[in-house]
Amino acid sequence: MIKIVAGKSKFLREIAEEYFKLLNPQNKNGAFHKRNSIYGRIETQFKIKSNRSNYSHYGRHLYNNLKTLITGIPSEIYQIQKQLDGISNLYSLKRNILLKRINKIFYYDTFRESDTAIWLAKEINLGVCVYCNRQYISIIKHKKSHMYLADFDHYFLRSKYPCLSLSFYNLILSCHGCNSKLKFTAKFILKNYLHPYMDSFNDILRFSTNVLNTNFFFNKGDDFEIKLKKNWFKNPTKKDINRAFKTAEIFRIKDLYNLHKDVIIELIQKHIIYSPQYIDNLYSEFSILFSTKADVYRMLLGAYVIDSEINKRPLSKFIKDISEEFGFLKLH
Numbered sequence: 206m207i208k209i210v211a212g213k214s215k216f217l218r219e220i221a222e223e224y225f226k227l228l229n230p231q232n233k234n235g236a237f238h239k240r241n242s243i244y245g246r247i248e249t250q251f252k253i254k255s256n257r258s259n260y261s262h263y264g265r266h267l268y269n270n271l272k273t274l275i276t277g278i279p280s281e282i283y284q285i286q287k288q289l290d291g292i293s294n295l296y297s298l299k300r301n302i303l304l305k306r307i308n309k310i311f312y313y314d315t316f317r318e319s320d321t322a323i324w325l326a327k328e329i330n331l332g333v334c335v336y337c338n339r340q341y342i343s344i345i346k347h348k349k350s351h352m353y354l355a356d357f358d359h360y361f362l363r364s365k366y367p368c369l370s371l372s373f374y375n376l377i378l379s380c381h382g383c384n385s386k387l388k389f390t391a392k393f394i395l396k397n398y399l400h401p402y403m404d405s406f407n408d409i410l411r412f413s414t415n416v417l418n419t420n421f422f423f424n425k426g427d428d429f430e431i432k433l434k435k436n437w438f439k440n441p442t443k444k445d446i447n448r449a450f451k452t453a454e455i456f457r458i459k460d461l462y463n464l465h466k467d468v469i470i471e472l473i474q475k476h477i478i479y480s481p482q483y484i485d486n487l488y489s490e491f492s493i494l495f496s497t498k499a500d501v502y503r504m505l506l507g508a509y510v511i512d513s514e515i516n517k518r519p520l521s522k523f524i525k526d527i528s529e530e531f532g533f534l535k536l537h
């Protein structure tokens with residue numbers, strides 16, 4: 206899982222604010238649009254101004270906390286959903302009635318294909334799935350509209366936390382496999398699992414092999430194992446290491462990356478062929494092609510090797526970690 210730190214050209218906070226405005230268009234007189242805004246739909250569904258029923262308590266709390274519910278960080282939005290659940294229990298509200306109203310307010314099923322969703326996906330501008338770093342996240346023109354070859358995963362499950370279905374920090378652009386096949390109905394909470402907007406898997410765990418000597422292993426087939434181990438460079442806490450391993454288990458990271466042993470064999474070949482001297486020579490001789498030494502490695506490895514760039518191309522973290530372990534990639 207690779208941490209998302211900013212969008213295409215804006216800070217995450219700014220994208221969240223703009224997203225909130227798009228979800229809540231206003232009329233010329235400044236009032237929220239009755240049908241097209243979430244505020245308007247809460248009023249319609251819960252009649253919060255005229256109605257004093259038990260359900261209106263729920264609606265008022267939703268209305269008053271909507272801004273945080275949409276733009277707040279994961280711990281804040283989780284808290285609001287818990288408060289709403291508390292109101293529901295206190296007044297013995299019927300879940301099926303609530304769900305019906307909530308679905309009409311948030312309209313997630315139509316949201317996914319909406320211009321706002323496309324705008325959001327483009328602003329976040331992820332190259333690769335944050336969960337696996339194996340699949341591209343792509344948005345392409347399709348007839349008059351757009352099509353995105355990706356999913357929006359709900360970090361907090363939509364079935365359990367229905368009011369978080371449009372929350373900015375709950376919508377995680379990911380590949381279909383990670384969302385629908387692997388995470389699926391796993392109940393993620395912050396205490397147990399990493400959150401891609403809050404935590405960096407890259408800082409906590411590293412890929413590792415038991416290939417200690419690349420010369421020795423050359424041409425010996427793929428009789429080695431790919432594992433995950435603590436990232437010693439960053440000294441993560443025990444708690445985060447546990448959360449990272451649990452998260453990796455859900456997304457079957459170890460199993461999936463053991464399918465990419467051919468990549469490691471190529472790294473062994475490259476390590477033997479390209480000496481440090483050769484790499485230095487490439488850098489100095491073709492300075493017009495490479496602005497940094499990392500660019501040289503990127504060409505040789507076919508992967509991004511700077512931490513902040515590893516979500517631009519599949520397998521970048523894997524290739525970077527193992528190349529560093531072999532002593533092939535040396536940027537410092």
Ligand SMILES: [Zn+2]
Nearest residue numbers: 334337380383
């Ligand atoms: Zn994925």
